[in-house]
Amino acid sequence: MLNTKPSIPANDPLANPEQKKLIDEILEKNKNLPGATMVVLNELQSRIGFISEAMQQYVADKLHVPVSSVHGVVSFYSFFTTTPRGKHTIKFCMGTACYVGGMPQLIDKAKSLLGVEPGQTTPDGEITLEVCRCVGACSQAPVVVVDDKIVGRLRPNKFPQVLRTIQDNKQ
Amino acid sequence: MKYYRSHVLVCVDPECLQKGAHELVDALQDELVATGLIDEVQVLETSRIGGCSLGPEMMVYPEGVHYVGVTPDDVPYLVEEHFLKGRVVNKFQMPTTKIVDEELGAPTQKEVRIVLRNCGKIDPENIEDYIAEDGYQALAKVLTEMTPEEVIDTVLKSGLRGRGGAGFPTGKKWQFTRQAPGEIKYVVCNADEGDPGAFMNRRVLEGDPHSVIEGMIIAAYAIGAHQGYIYCRAEYPVAVSTLNIAIQQARNLGLLGKDILGSGFDFDLEVRMGAGAFVCGEETALIASIEGRRGEPRPRPPFPAVQGLWNKPTNVNNVETYANIPQIILKGPEWYASYGTEKSKGTKTFALAGDLNHTGLIEVPLGISLREIIYDVGGGIKDGKAFKAVQIGGPMGGCVPAEYLDLPLDYESLAQAGTIMGSGGMIVLDEDTCMVDVARYFMDFTQDESCGKCTPCRVGTRRILEILTRICDGKGQDGDIELLENLCQEIRTNSLCGLGQGAPNPVVSTLRYFRDEYEAHIYEKRCPAKVCRALIRYEILPDACTGCTVCARNCPVNAISGERRQTHVIDPDTCIRCGICMQVCNFNAVVIE
Ligand SMILES: Cc1cc2nc3c(=O)[nH]c(=O)nc-3n(C[C@H](O)[C@H](O)[C@H](O)COP(=O)(O)O)c2cc1C
Ligand code: SF4
Ligand code: SF4
Ligand code: SF4
Ligand code: FES
Ligand code: FES
Numbered sequence: 001m002l003n004t005k006p007s008i009p010a011n012d013p014l015a016n017p018e019q020k021k022l023i024d025e026i027l028e029k030n031k032n033l034p035g036a037t038m039v040v041l042n043e044l045q046s047r048i049g050f051i052s053e054a055m056q057q058y059v060a061d062k063l064h065v066p067v068s069s070v071h072g073v074v075s076f077y078s079f080f081t082t083t084p085r086g087k088h089t090i091k092f093c094m095g096t097a098c099y100v101g102g103m104p105q106l107i108d109k110a111k112s113l114l115g116v117e118p119g120q121t122t123p124d125g126e127i128t129l130e131v132c133r134c135v136g137a138c139s140q141a142p143v144v145v146v147d148d149k150i151v152g153r154l155r156p157n158k159f160p161q162v163l164r165t166i167q168d169n170k171q
Numbered sequence: 172m173k174y175y176r177s178h179v180l181v182c183v184d185p186e187c188l189q190k191g192a193h194e195l196v197d198a199l200q201d202e203l204v205a206t207g208l209i210d211e212v213q214v215l216e217t218s219r220i221g222g223c224s225l226g227p228e229m230m231v232y233p234e235g236v237h238y239v240g241v242t243p244d245d246v247p248y249l250v251e252e253h254f255l256k257g258r259v260v261n262k263f264q265m266p267t268t269k270i271v272d273e274e275l276g277a278p279t280q281k282e283v284r285i286v287l288r289n290c291g292k293i294d295p296e297n298i299e300d301y302i303a304e305d306g307y308q309a310l311a312k313v314l315t316e317m318t319p320e321e322v323i324d325t326v327l328k329s330g331l332r333g334r335g336g337a338g339f340p341t342g343k344k345w346q347f348t349r350q351a352p353g354e355i356k357y358v359v360c361n362a363d364e365g366d367p368g369a370f371m372n373r374r375v376l377e378g379d380p381h382s383v384i385e386g387m388i389i390a391a392y393a394i395g396a397h398q399g400y401i402y403c404r405a406e407y408p409v410a411v412s413t414l415n416i417a418i419q420q421a422r423n424l425g426l427l428g429k430d431i432l433g434s435g436f437d438f439d440l441e442v443r444m445g446a447g448a449f450v451c452g453e454e455t456a457l458i459a460s461i462e463g464r465r466g467e468p469r470p471r472p473p474f475p476a477v478q479g480l481w482n483k484p485t486n487v488n489n490v491e492t493y494a495n496i497p498q499i500i501l502k503g504p505e506w507y508a509s510y511g512t513e514k515s516k517g518t519k520t521f522a523l524a525g526d527l528n529h530t531g532l533i534e535v536p537l538g539i540s541l542r543e544i545i546y547d548v549g550g551g552i553k554d555g556k557a558f559k560a561v562q563i564g565g566p567m568g569g570c571v572p573a574e575y576l577d578l579p580l581d582y583e584s585l586a587q588a589g590t591i592m593g594s595g596g597m598i599v600l601d602e603d604t605c606m607v608d609v610a611r612y613f614m615d616f617t618q619d620e621s622c623g624k625c626t627p628c629r630v631g632t633r634r635i636l637e638i639l640t641r642i643c644d645g646k647g648q649d650g651d652i653e654l655l656e657n658l659c660q661e662i663r664t665n666s667l668c669g670l671g672q673g674a675p676n677p678v679v680s681t682l683r684y685f686r687d688e689y690e691a692h693i694y695e696k697r698c699p700a701k702v703c704r705a706l707i708r709y710e711i712l713p714d715a716c717t718g719c720t721v722c723a724r725n726c727p728v729n730a731i732s733g734e735r736r737q738t739h740v741i742d743p744d745t746c747i748r749c750g751i752c753m754q755v756c757n758f759n760a761v762v763i764e
Contacts, residue, residue: 035443035461038461039443041446042446076465076466076467077445077447077466079447102750102754104749105754133616134367134368134370135185140189150188150189151189155754155755156725156751157721157755
């Protein structure tokens with residue numbers, strides 16, 4: 001058998017002792033659960049923030065499943081990301097109420113202010129823009145989710161204020 | 172245990188949080204400490220009470236007074252009046268909803284709360300609260316007095332049908348799963364609630380998790396399962412944590428685990444999370460996901476009742492389906508069947524959204540008319556606009572136009588009108604809605620969520636989206652409508668799962684009722700509702716413009732020119748028709764031509 005396991009890049013969470021410990025804990029806690037792959041990947045995504053190639057390989061080894069099936073799962077679900085994201089995320093709700101309530105205009109405003117499209121991260125690594133499905137706050141449409149906070153009835157002219165709040169929190 | 176004479180429940184849902192619910196809780200606590208009432212009045216956090224847009228909201232029990240819009244500054248006055256002097260403070264009381272539009276008739280039926288009966292009333296993180304509302308009494312009755320067959324018989328008699336979409340009789344599904352050969356069986360709760368605009372299940376999970384847990388234990392007893400899973404979408408972290416707390420509390424009281432209530436029956440429950448794939452709401456995909464695989468549907472039969480989780484017989488029901496069970500057992504199938512129509516019994520929750528005066532969660536007896544829902548419960552269309560259509564059933568559902576407003580809400584009538592009951596999404600659209608754009612929106616959703624396993628769905632939804640986009644872009648061609656119809660037919664008949672089979676519905680139903688709008692886009696290059704960007708032009712009315720410059724400062728492409736206090740002008744070639752100027756102008760000077 002060809003052994004082409006990629007070596008672990010220096011900036012990978014697995015190369016960081018603290019994060020490696022966390023990864024091992026997550027694997028140890030869940031490895032005997034039926035259907036462990038999803039549970040482990042969900043925890044890795046939320047605790048580490050992304051699931052790198054090397055991490056996928058590592059998970060496959062520890063759970064004794066083919067790496068292709070871990071790849072398959074990671075690529076199937078939109079919550080799993082393979083690269084790190086910005087420190088903050090702004091999610092634009094594209095649910096019906098928000099869409100009808102002016103989300104396309106709001107996204108235009110965001111694009112023009114930040115110079116990146118949904119799905120991208122600002123060059124300084126601060127903010128990732130994303131679109132998401134209905135977050136269940138339709139009566140406040142249009143709604144964005146800044147990190148975990150819902151900001152409703154957001155008119156395009158109020159968008160700079162949202163950015164300012166993020167920047168203030170940084171300091 | 173302390174005895175509290177009064178409980179204050181403050182809603183800490185996103186909308187109320189945003190309006191300062193936590194600050195309100197803190198202020199109440201402080202004031203109760205200061206006035207020495209803290210041992211008599213307990214402040215609890217709950218989820219959605221109902222008024223939503225008026226928040227922060229709170230309920231005071233035992234009186235059941237509903238206060239809205241209380242700020243921390245108001246708290247000393249409120250505490251003094253209500254808790255010291257015992258007087259209800261009228262100015263913070265929830266305004267009672269008035270009945271709108273005489274012309275359309277007074278309501279013949281009101282909302283009936285069965286599934287939502289405890290939501291907002293009890294502390295979801297305290298099992299005692301649920302028990303005080305007859306919680307787990309149905310389970311005790313089932314385990315001590317009823318055989319599994321009797322339980323199934325009761326559910327059959329109640330007429331309860333699955334609330335996740337298809338409306339399959341729940342008792343029958345349980346019967347199939349019970350009769351399926353095999354020692355090991357599972358019960359699964361579908362809490363993937365992926366339809367845009369739908370949040371009924373979240374509300375139940377966050378507000379009354381034990382009703383779902385109790386329903387699942389009863390189902391497990393009826394079919395002979397000892398392990399259950401609740402599959403909850405990852406977008407609902409609060410529901411997941413509330414469920415986990417509830418499960419732990421139920422275990423501590425011996426309501427889950429080994430030998431439940433000394434009956435010898437074992438059952439335990441685990442929450443599993445999805446990861447953002449809509450198709451995982453489909454039961455075979457959901458099962459694959461719990462198993463730790465890609466959430467791709469597989470052909471049915473075999474149905475999960477015969478071959479489900481890890482190939483064992485598995486009963487999959489929706490959150491709301493389970494939440495109905497305890498009440499059916501306690502109050503009897505006849506009581507439940509007294510609501511609804513001949514074939515559609517009981518109540519259904521809906522998330523009312525769109526261009527209505529009162530949006531939010533409702534629970535109505537089946538058989539109620541759409542008109543009653545929209546005009547009585549929903550308070551009519553916002554801003555005095557005209558009703559155009561109501562979209563029911565989410566991305567696999569359809570749009571129903573005004574001539575069906577008196578349609579009774581039941582599974583069969585909705586199917587006849589070209590839509591489905593679905594899980595409870597109900598979006599009301601006013602005259603300013605472009606129906607081609609609505610169809611395009613839903614097709615964008617489904618083509619994005621198609622898992623890609625079968626070609627008709629993967630390729631077909633993309634083709635439909637292309638055509639719809641081109642029509643909205645003013646590039647529609649003669650023959651496009653026929654092309655759409657053929658594609659819809661093809662996808663509907665040749666797709667593997669319900670997503671593909673239902674995907675054409677938004678297109679088919681809008682073509683059925685609003686064909687003229689498609690034609691206007693294609694042949695006249697006109698969007699009658701003035702929505703489609705390529706077919707409209709923004710203009711500033713010189714008489715109305717005050718030259719305040721707000722629009723120019725907000726235009727993302729600097730298409731607006733004009734000096735301060737002078738009339739502003741939009742350059743149509745630069746304008747990308749984003750509509751921002753119209754939204755920000757305080758003088759209604761921007762119009763669409
Ligand atoms: C694409 C698709 C998405 C679905 N999403 C859900 C969902 O979010 N929740 C749900 O309960 N059922 C959903 N269903 C229906 C389930 O497959 C299944 O019929 C249901 O969970 C059975 O429960 P019930 O009998 O209690 O309705 C979906 C079906 C399809 C085809
Ligand atoms: S119909 Fe669509 S979603 Fe369903 S299995 Fe086929 S490709 Fe996947
Ligand atoms: S915002 Fe309205 S009033 Fe102000 S300059 Fe623009 S069009 Fe004129
Ligand atoms: S519609 Fe948008 S792009 Fe056009 S003028 Fe108004 S703000 Fe500018
Ligand atoms: S559509 Fe945006 S919150 Fe529901
Ligand atoms: S969000 Fe609090 S009552 Fe609706």
